[in-house]
Amino acid sequence: MDILFRFVGAAICLMSASSAALAAGDDAQAASIKRGAYIAIASDCSACHTAPGGKPFAGGLPIVSPVGTIYSTNITPSATAGIGQYSEEQFARAVRRGIRGDGANLYPAMPYTSYNVLTDADIHDLYTYFQHGVEPVDAMPTRTALPFPMNVRLSMMAWNLLFVGSGDNLTDTTQSAEWNRGKYLVDGPAHCSTCHTPRGFLMQELTGSYLGGAQVGPWYAPNITSDATSGIGSWSKDELARYLSTGSLPGKAQAAGSMGEAVEHSFSQLTQEDIAAIATYIKTVPPLHDASDEQSRFDYGKPFSELASLRGTNPIRSDTDAQASGAVLFYGNCASCHQPLGQGSKDTYYPSLFHNSATGSANRDNLIATILNGVNRTTPNGQAFMPGFGGKANDINALDDGQVATLANYVIEHYGRPGAPVTPADVAEVRAGGPSSSLLLLARIGIAVAAAVGLAIILLLIVWRQRRARMA
Ligand code: HEC
Numbered sequence: 001m002d003i004l005f006r007f008v009g010a011a012i013c014l015m016s017a018s019s020a021a022l023a024a025g026d027d028a029q030a031a032s033i034k035r036g037a038y039i040a041i042a043s044d045c046s047a048c049h050t051a052p053g054g055k056p057f058a059g060g061l062p063i064v065s066p067v068g069t070i071y072s073t074n075i076t077p078s079a080t081a082g083i084g085q086y087s088e089e090q091f092a093r094a095v096r097r098g099i100r101g102d103g104a105n106l107y108p109a110m111p112y113t114s115y116n117v118l119t120d121a122d123i124h125d126l127y128t129y130f131q132h133g134v135e136p137v138d139a140m141p142t143r144t145a146l147p148f149p150m151n152v153r154l155s156m157m158a159w160n161l162l163f164v165g166s167g168d169n170l171t172d173t174t175q176s177a178e179w180n181r182g183k184y185l186v187d188g189p190a191h192c193s194t195c196h197t198p199r200g201f202l203m204q205e206l207t208g209s210y211l212g213g214a215q216v217g218p219w220y221a222p223n224i225t226s227d228a229t230s231g232i233g234s235w236s237k238d239e240l241a242r243y244l245s246t247g248s249l250p251g252k253a254q255a256a257g258s259m260g261e262a263v264e265h266s267f268s269q270l271t272q273e274d275i276a277a278i279a280t281y282i283k284t285v286p287p288l289h290d291a292s293d294e295q296s297r298f299d300y301g302k303p304f305s306e307l308a309s310l311r312g313t314n315p316i317r318s319d320t321d322a323q324a325s326g327a328v329l330f331y332g333n334c335a336s337c338h339q340p341l342g343q344g345s346k347d348t349y350y351p352s353l354f355h356n357s358a359t360g361s362a363n364r365d366n367l368i369a370t371i372l373n374g375v376n377r378t379t380p381n382g383q384a385f386m387p388g389f390g391g392k393a394n395d396i397n398a399l400d401d402g403q404v405a406t407l408a409n410y411v412i413e414h415y416g417r418p419g420a421p422v423t424p425a426d427v428a429e430v431r432a433g434g435p436s437s438s439l440l441l442l443a444r445i446g447i448a449v450a451a452a453v454g455l456a457i458i459l460l461l462i463v464w465r466q467r468r469a470r471m472a
């Protein structure tokens, strides 16, 4: 009897110990999922892996690249359509080295070139989150089918050998812990350089021009180095932190396009400590100066109004009058929000058009893209909304390429950085998604050259063998 009691007692003890261990395991997993969810936000995985209106992380977002459209894949834990069968090691290789579970190379539209510095601990938490914290979706997104030779995924191997870093995340002991955290976030999860660093001939980031400004589709991600004239050296750390967490810094800049999205989905949801760390690090990025910049892009322009001279003489209209002057277009379409002097609203909800990086930049793309696409960004601070005027042909608000050029020139002449005017062709290019690249052509020429060299070698070999045969 006594023995039976002891046995039962021991069994109960064992059971409660193992359920305590299980509970502890659950707690550890829950904590890991939570940390992983945060890293997924800091890394903005959903920016590419969630299609508009689609299920979270189910993929299918078309990413237009210079060599064709690449579709993001399903990274939910579905065993059939997603990454449910990935081991942690396979997951780590995909995220840090761009190698898919089946061993094929991913295209660098997936920013593994940045994620390659992610620590083992962060990868582990991300993996736990994607396996246990995300709803599985069993639908296969559209498959990517790039034209030859880009459809040969093996060709990425050479690219990776040339351009993917070691992945070492070296702590700089001469800098503070905050600075090191900032550098890690900027170069790793937040992948700022994938947009702000210009790319070379083979689409690789030009490390010598780190954060020096680059084209991202129709938008231009400006120079954000510490240069006081060409970069953001004139911003205080707090100003940069405010811009990153809200997308708006009155009197300097607003975030639209892909930056607006990054602010909405990622930066506005980071802790104040992490945003401060990013700002601390960015403020120390070596300056890159463009000799043509005599003045900072945040300092151009001043209040100006032509409204008085228009009153009574010209009807102010916003329709598609092909002859409309810049002034007429401006007062018909823009001044109601940005105000007659271009000074914006008192509460700064409508920004001033002078002292504004979109009008003060030598690169006109952000001004053109804003007029065509507008601004739509939601953060915990509220929504920033400006309608786009690109529209469809029968949209009464739609402005054609010539009108957008006339309007943009009016805005830069009076509120921005004067200089080379915007042409209708510039507007057409932004409307079409930005400058196209000759990469595909180059790759094709490359293959043709390789084939020609190969053929020449074979011919030489044949000639050489015939000669030897004759000599023998
Ligand atoms: C800038 C866009 C972008 C971001 C941000 C991004 N990805 Fe991707 N990812 C892609 C694209 C595009 C592919 C497919 C590439 C291909 O087919 O070669 C991909 C593929 C993958 C794959 C391979 C899946 C498979 O088997 O096909 C994994 C895993 C993955 N991403 C995980 C992540 C994680 C985790 C994050 C965030 C830490 C992330 N991605 C952020 C664009 C992105």
Ligand code: HEC
Residues within 6 Å of the ligand: 186, 190, 191, 192, 193, 194, 195, 196, 216, 219, 220, 221, 222, 224, 232, 240, 243, 252, 253, 254, 255, 256, 257, 258, 259, 260, 262, 278, 282, 357, 358, 366
């Ligand atoms: C997906 C591409 C993308 C990523 C990632 C990105 N940016 Fe940007 N960034 C842009 C674009 C495009 C603009 C211009 C936006 C506009 O004018 O509306 C911009 C604008 C900015 C500006 C304002 C500069 C000015 O003159 O107006 C700052 C500052 C900035 N980004 C910092 C960062 C930092 C820091 C990171 C990483 C933590 C980052 N960005 C990540 C695309 C990106």
Ligand code: HEC
Residues within 6 Å of the ligand: 247, 248, 253, 254, 255, 256, 330, 333, 334, 335, 336, 337, 338, 349, 350, 351, 353, 356, 357, 358, 359, 366, 367, 370, 371, 375, 384, 385, 386, 387, 389, 407, 411
């Ligand atoms: C309905 C109100 C409204 C109208 C009309 C309007 N805007 Fe805006 N505009 C805004 C708002 C709101 C923002 C974004 C503020 C923010 O990001 O916090 C903005 C931002 C901008 C920016 C800065 C964009 C950037 O990314 O840096 C420019 C430049 C601009 N507008 C020019 C124009 C021009 C030119 C017109 C006329 C074609 C116009 N706006 C019409 C409300 C408006």
